[in-house]
Amino acid sequence: MTGPAADSADAGQRPELTGLEHDFEGTIASERRIEPRDWMPDAYRKTMIRQIAQHAHSEIIGMQPEGNWVTRAPSLRRKAILLAKVQDEAGHGLYLYSAAETLGADREDLTNRLITGAQKYSSIFNYPTLTFADVGVIGWLVDGAAICNQVPLCRSSYGPYARAMIRICKEESFHQRQGYELLLTMMRGTEAQREMVQDATNRWWWPSLMMFGPPDAASPNTEQSMRWRIKRHTNDELRQRFVDMTVPQAEALGVTLPDPQLRWNDTRGNYDFGAVDWDEFKRVVSGNGPCNAQRIAHRRAAHEDGAWVREAAAAHAAKRSEAAA
Numbered sequence: 001m002t003g004p005a006a007d008s009a010d011a012g013q014r015p016e017l018t019g020l021e022h023d024f025e026g027t028i029a030s031e032r033r034i035e036p037r038d039w040m041p042d043a044y045r046k047t048m049i050r051q052i053a054q055h056a057h058s059e060i061i062g063m064q065p066e067g068n069w070v071t072r073a074p075s076l077r078r079k080a081i082l083l084a085k086v087q088d089e090a091g092h093g094l095y096l097y098s099a100a101e102t103l104g105a106d107r108e109d110l111t112n113r114l115i116t117g118a119q120k121y122s123s124i125f126n127y128p129t130l131t132f133a134d135v136g137v138i139g140w141l142v143d144g145a146a147i148c149n150q151v152p153l154c155r156s157s158y159g160p161y162a163r164a165m166i167r168i169c170k171e172e173s174f175h176q177r178q179g180y181e182l183l184l185t186m187m188r189g190t191e192a193q194r195e196m197v198q199d200a201t202n203r204w205w206w207p208s209l210m211m212f213g214p215p216d217a218a219s220p221n222t223e224q225s226m227r228w229r230i231k232r233h234t235n236d237e238l239r240q241r242f243v244d245m246t247v248p249q250a251e252a253l254g255v256t257l258p259d260p261q262l263r264w265n266d267t268r269g270n271y272d273f274g275a276v277d278w279d280e281f282k283r284v285v286s287g288n289g290p291c292n293a294q295r296i297a298h299r300r301a302a303h304e305d306g307a308w309v310r311e312a313a314a315a316h317a318a319k320r321s322e323a324a325a
C-alpha cells in the first residue's frame, strides 16, 4: 500500500477512498501487515492506539505491585531476579508507547491520559501485594494470563504491534517460569510458606480471569477487532484457554484454585468454572478498586519528579542540534 499519495487522497477525494479501503481489506485478508505509512480507516487507527496505549499503561503501572517487594526480597538472588523483571516491564511499556507513536499518538498526551484517568490500564494492577508469595503468583498467574492473551497478538494485523509482541512474549514467558519456580521453592519450604502461596493464589485467581476482559456478549470491541484481525480470539475463548492451561499447573504445585465449580467437562473437553464477579470488574475498571488511587498518585508523582530530566534532555538535544547546524 502507498503512503503520502494515499494520505492526500484520504483528505478529500471520495472515489479514491474505496480503492484505499479495498487495499486495506486485502492486506488484512491476505495476512500481510498494515504498516505505519499505509492508509488505514480512522476507526482502525483509533482502536489500535487505544489498545496499544492501554497495554503500555498496564506494563508501566504493572511495575508497582511487584516493585513494592524489591527492597524486601528475601535474598540477593530474589532481589536481582525481581529487579530484572520490573525493568523488563518498563521496557515493554516504552516499546509499546513507541508502537503507539507510529500511529501518530503523542507520548506526552498518552501519559496525561493515564494520570488523569482518561485512559484505562489493566484491572489486575489495582490489587495489593501483601506477601512475597504474591510476587510468585503474579509471575505464574498474571504473566501466564498475559502470555495467553498476547501470543495471538504476535499475529495481530498492525505490524509494529505484532513485532513488539514477539519480544514481549518471550520475556513474559521467562517471567512466568520465574514465578512458578519461586512458588515451587516456597511449597517445598515450611507450612507457613505453603499457606502464603495458597493465600496469594486465592486472592489473585479471580482478578487474573478478569484480565481477559468482559464476557463476549458484553465486549463492545471484540467483533470489529476480530474482523480487522487485531484480535484473533474472543475474550471468553482466551479465558477458557487460560483456565485449561492453569489447572494442571496448580495440581503440580499442590495449591487449590478457589473455585468449587472448577471441574473437567468431558463433553466440552474443557474445564467448567464458576461465575466471575463482573460487578467487581466494573468497580475496579471505573477507578474504585483497592489500589487505583495509590497507583495513579504514584505514577503522577514519578512524572512530576521527572520533569527536570525531560527538560534537561530537551535542552541537551537543542544544544546538540545547534552545534551540528
Ligand code: FAQ
Pocket: 050, 051, 054, 055, 056, 058, 059, 062, 063, 089, 120, 121, 122, 123, 124, 138, 142, 143, 146, 149, 150, 210, 211, 212, 213, 214, 218, 219, 220, 221, 222, 225, 231, 235, 285
Ligand atoms: N482491565 O471490548 P473489550 C501484563 C476495557 S499486560 C481494564 O473486550 P478489547 C504484563 C477495554 O480496554 C496486561 N480494562 O475491549 C505484566 C475496553 O476499553 P474502552 C494488559 C479492560 O480491547 C504482567 C473495554 O474494557 N494486557 O499483564 C480490561 O477488545 C505482570 C471493553 O472491553 C493488554 O493490554 C481489563 N482487564 O479487549 C506486567 C493486552 N478488559 O474501549 C506486569 C492487549 C477490557 O472502554 C506484571 N489488550 N478492558 O476504553 C487486549 O488484548 C485487549 O485490549 C483486551 C480487551 C483483551 C484487554
